[in-house]
Amino acid sequence: xxxxxxxxxxxxxxxxxxxxxxxxxxxxxxxxxxxxxxxxxxxxxxxxxxxxxxxxxxxxxxxxxxxxxxxxxxxxxxxxxxxxxxxxxxxxxxxxxxxxxxxxxxxxxxxxxxxxxxxxxxxxxxxxxxxxxxxxxxxxxxxxxxxxxxxxxxxxxx
Amino acid sequence: xxxxxxxxxxxxxxxxxxxxxxxxxxxxxxxxxxxxxxxxxxxxxxxxxxxxxxxxxxxxxxxxxxxxxxxxxxxxxxxxxxxxxxxxxxxxxxxxxxxxxxxxxxxxxxxxxxxxxxxxxxxxxxxxxxxxxxxxxxxxxxxxxxxxxxxxxxxxxxxxxxxxxxxxxxxxxxxxxxxxxxxxxxxxxxxxxxxxxxxxxxxxxxxxxxxxxxxxxxxxxxxxxxxxxxxxxxxxxxxxxxxxxxxxxxxxxxxxxxxxxxxxxxxxxxxxxxxxxxxxxxxxxxx
Numbered sequence: 001x002x003x004x005x006x007x008x009x010x011x012x013x014x015x016x017x018x019x020x021x022x023x024x025x026x027x028x029x030x031x032x033x034x035x036x037x038x039x040x041x042x043x044x045x046x047x048x049x050x051x052x053x054x055x056x057x058x059x060x061x062x063x064x065x066x067x068x069x070x071x072x073x074x075x076x077x078x079x080x081x082x083x084x085x086x087x088x089x090x091x092x093x094x095x096x097x098x099x100x101x102x103x104x105x106x107x108x109x110x111x112x113x114x115x116x117x118x119x120x121x122x123x124x125x126x127x128x129x130x131x132x133x134x135x136x137x138x139x140x141x142x143x144x145x146x147x148x149x150x151x152x153x154x155x156x157x158x
Numbered sequence: 159x160x161x162x163x164x165x166x167x168x169x170x171x172x173x174x175x176x177x178x179x180x181x182x183x184x185x186x187x188x189x190x191x192x193x194x195x196x197x198x199x200x201x202x203x204x205x206x207x208x209x210x211x212x213x214x215x216x217x218x219x220x221x222x223x224x225x226x227x228x229x230x231x232x233x234x235x236x237x238x239x240x241x242x243x244x245x246x247x248x249x250x251x252x253x254x255x256x257x258x259x260x261x262x263x264x265x266x267x268x269x270x271x272x273x274x275x276x277x278x279x280x281x282x283x284x285x286x287x288x289x290x291x292x293x294x295x296x297x298x299x300x301x302x303x304x305x306x307x308x309x310x311x312x313x314x315x316x317x318x319x320x321x322x323x324x325x326x327x328x329x330x331x332x333x334x335x336x337x338x339x340x341x342x343x344x345x346x347x348x349x350x351x352x353x354x355x356x357x358x359x360x361x362x363x364x365x366x367x368x369x370x371x372x373x374x375x376x377x378x379x380x381x382x383x384x385x386x387x388x389x390x391x392x393x394x395x396x397x398x399x400x401x402x403x404x405x406x407x408x409x410x411x412x413x414x415x416x417x418x419x420x421x422x423x424x425x426x427x428x429x430x431x432x433x434x435x436x437x438x439x440x441x442x443x444x445x
Contacts, residue, residue, distance in 0.1 A: 060262075
């Protein structure tokens with residue numbers, strides 16, 4: 001198989017890579033670009049651990065081909081904090097102890113950020129539905145949902 | 159495997175037509191990439207159609223909407239005018255997968271994946287949606303009902319691509335709805351499902367009706383005879399009971415770990431009844 005040359009934007013930086021035609025964006029990020037924040041859980045789009053945004057749209061990077069990223073804009077968990085300053089969602093997840101093993105956390109943060117950009121004041125039910133595709137096998141979700149609602153309140157200045 | 163993302167439909171068809179092996183058309187990829195990963199398919203060629211003109215557009219056309227083959231569920235959900243004309247189709251598509259899957263999954267992909275349980279398909283059949291297909295011999299149209307041929311099988315010929323799906327204009331006082339049964343609240347595959355589209359006159363009397371069932375046969379079922387039952391009524395209890403029994407009688411489901419034949423048959427009828435009531439209220443009827 002001949003490799004495909006891709007130029008794309010990741011977290012605002014222009015990035016070039018070579019990938020196999022059947023390689024997923026998740027594998028490209030982790031194995032070629034060195035961004036290992038997106039995790040592989042199921043690799044079939046069920047668990048959300050590999051969530052990234054593609055042109056601002058929340059997607060599972062395991063369900064995107066690396067070759068499809070040509071000319072697009074990707075954001076990953078690595079682009080979330082501003083230097084050492086954590087995003088309010090990251091801070092509330094930490095402060096609320098809303099994680100145990102941490103595998104699902106990057107995906108949950110990316111998905112929650114996409115929600116708050118669309119809806120800064122979601123109800124608990126809306127948060128639960130939005131995050132239905134982000135599986136966590138440790139926490140029972142309650143602290144995650146609370147952390148997202150608390151971060152949303154802080155970001156609204158409430 | 160070769161990956162191409164052509165700029166024109168002609169190039170895409172040529173690539174598919176010349177391919178001698180297994181090929182896949184890529185739009186949202188939420189089924190194709192799963193097939194790849196689970197080695198359910200090992201394509202020699204993938205043709206990404208997202209760069210072709212019109213594939214990502216929702217266009218108003220003759221009072222209806224033409225939805226390009228690469229339009230995502232999330233984009234449909236955000237389109238207020240589409241949602242207001244065909245709420246049942248949009249809500250059916252919105253039930254496919256998670257928020258992440260909605261960011262990529264397409265109406266056309268849901269149709270072409272040809273799962274008997276595809277959520278958007280009964281809603282599209284009730285809406286009398288029509289696919290536009292382009293292939294080596296030119297363009298043709300085909301009712302969505304006639305695309306699925308069996309589980310995982312479609313009636314599309316070699317190198318044919320569905321480029322868009324048209325949801326037609328509808329008279330005043332029309333409404334549609336889609337309901338499915340799943341054992342959980344989210345993120346599951348329909349055990350049984352029903353799509354209903356109704357038109358009423360000014361006095362809450364049904365003048366046109368379409369009912370389709372999902373996940374209870376190898377392909378979507380269009381219940382053509384049911385219109386007679388509903389037309390001329392205000393969906394009174396007897397009519398709804400008749401609708402339920404007609405639907406149940408049409409079911410030819412399988413027994414599997416997600417539902418028994420008896421359960422699928424019973425729930426399909428109940429869902430049709432409930433979806434009819436929602437469609438009736440959306441059409442302006444009072445209950």
